[in-house]
Amino acid sequence: MHAARAAAPALPASRRRELAELRIIAQGLVDHGDGATPFATPAEVAAHLGCAQGQHLGGVRSALALRLHPDAAAGDGDGDARSRAVAAAFADGSLVRGYPMRGTLFATAADDLEWMTALTRERQLAGAAKRRAEHGLDDALLERIAEASRAALEAGGGALGRDALIAALAERGIVLEGGQRYHALYTLIVQGVLAYGQVSGGEALVVDAARHLPPGGSLESRFGGDEDAAIAAWLRRYLVGHGPATLRDFHWWTKLPLGRVRRVEPVATRGLEHYGEDALGEALQGPPGLRERRDLLDGGAGVGRLLPPFDEVVLGYPDRDLIVAAEHRTRIVPGGNGVFPPTAHRRGTVVGLWRTAGTGARRRLELEGFDALPAVAVREFERAFADYPHPV
Known part of the structure; x- marks a missing residue:
């Protein structure tokens, strides 16, 4: 590829410049012509993008803040005020980080993480099975780690730094070394047991997903368990928030099967605009009116x-x-x-x-x-x- x-x-x-802008x-x-971007909360920004690359904690906080309406921030809406608004959103639980697509951290709106991860969970866990085995992380041990993590988080006030959680597990008789630590946390986050929540001292704290994530965010609650409906919703968000883009781009981004992505295209792309083709001849789709807005900006993009x-x-x-x-x-x-x-x-x-x-x-x-x-x-x-x- x-x-x-x-x-x-x-x-x-x-043409390259046009598509990029x-x-x-x-x-x-x-901005939308009034000197401001349209998103009133950091969670709205994350939901618009679907997910935002989150392995660099400072980077994703700035990325979300750049897209935030100045009026959403306390103070005069300057850059640092918007950054504080994003930090507050992680603190109040409306933003979280997890592994919704693959072994890379992404930031999402809190009510999206559960259903998105459900769509990729089976593939992710199967793909990491060999690494878990190499690190001695069998199902029984992972269940012990999950139970001990919940207890440690409850005793620790609901959130602990990664090292503090590892230390708390050791106190409970579970000593994780080296790569075991990453793979155990990754697995439990993909399984929906844990998530990364608020930030303290520049570190994202681990939280109990069942307690921290809002109710109603499961695949069953949001889409009645209909995976095709969920994929269609996710695809539409990607095309609206990243477009002009192709179905293959979305497949590459999420690693969801291309055949399933193509199957939901009619529902997902209803009302979107076509923007020609990419270099591979794939149809580019996105929200309507982008060209008109670019013209109105008169070079501002x-x-x-x-x-x-x-x-x-x-x-x-x-x-x-x-x-x-x-x-x-x-x-x-x-x-x-x-x-x-x-x-x-x-x-x-x-x-x-x-x-x-x-x-x-x-x-x-x-x-x-x-x-x-x-x-x-x-x-x-x-x-x-x-x-x-x-x-x-």
């Missing part, structure tokens, strides 16, 4: 913007060649190690990397362009940095 996706640059440059609009990174590490603009699609020149591709995944740095975007293209230097009032932007950046671009990035929601 990845080799085929290398054909994406065959699209004309103007339409996606930026669909993802909620551009292409203004310089700073995105956090692991943002959905970069990781939400298999066709990253759409947004980065081939000669710079390895710059956004240095060493091919799966660590995606913060990126600077302009006119639909990743034009460089960036980082924050200093702290507090001395915070400043350090920008590394792939090529020389014009002065107007640097000014745009400086403005973006001034409003950037640094994680708090």
Whole structure:
């Protein structure tokens, strides 16, 4: 699949820019004409995207805050206020992190995690069976870990850091070493026993899913147990929140079977707009009116913007060649190690990397362009940095 996706640059440059900017609009990174994005709460942002890459805790908090309406934040709605609103959403339980699709953490609205994970649970657990066996994690031990974790969390006030939970398990006679720790927690989160909830001291705390997640979020409660209806709802969210995108993109993103995805297309895509085809000839679909909004913005969709590490603009699609020149591709995944740095975007293209230097009032932007950046671009990035929601 990845080799085929290398054909994406065959699209004309103007077409690549158009698609990239339409996606930026669909993802909620551009205002709706009144200087604000449409989402009133962080949970609404997460629900709009379906899921947001969450393995980098600071990155996902900034990613959600970037898409949040300024009025949703206490204070003047500046970047840090929006970041505090996201932290508060994790604290009040409306946002959580888990493994809804694969062995990568994603942030979701709390009432979505359970049913989404239910759609992928069997595949995920089967795929990790060999690793569990290698680490001696049989069903009996996992059940003991689950029971002990619930007891430890109840005794610990409902939430514990990962290391604190591991220590509490050891006190209860269950000593987990090395990779056992990750695989045990991953398995229990996929099984719906645990989740990652509020953040304390920069660390996401482990919570009891049954106590922390809101009622009514199961596959049975939301969709009457109808998996096709749930897949259709998820597909629609992806196309609305990431579009223009293809069914194959969604299949790649969720790892749900492509045949099942195609089966629910008529229901999922009703009322959506077609935006031509991608480089592989797959139909691109998304929310209606993206082109009109782009025209009304008169270049505003292409203004310089700073995105956090692991943002959905970069990781939400298999066709990253759409947004980065081939000669710079390895710059956004240095060493091919799966660590995606913060990126600077302009006119639909990743034009460089960036980082924050200093702290507090001395915070400043350090920008590394792939090529020389014009002065107007640097000014745009400086403005973006001034409003950037640094994680708090």
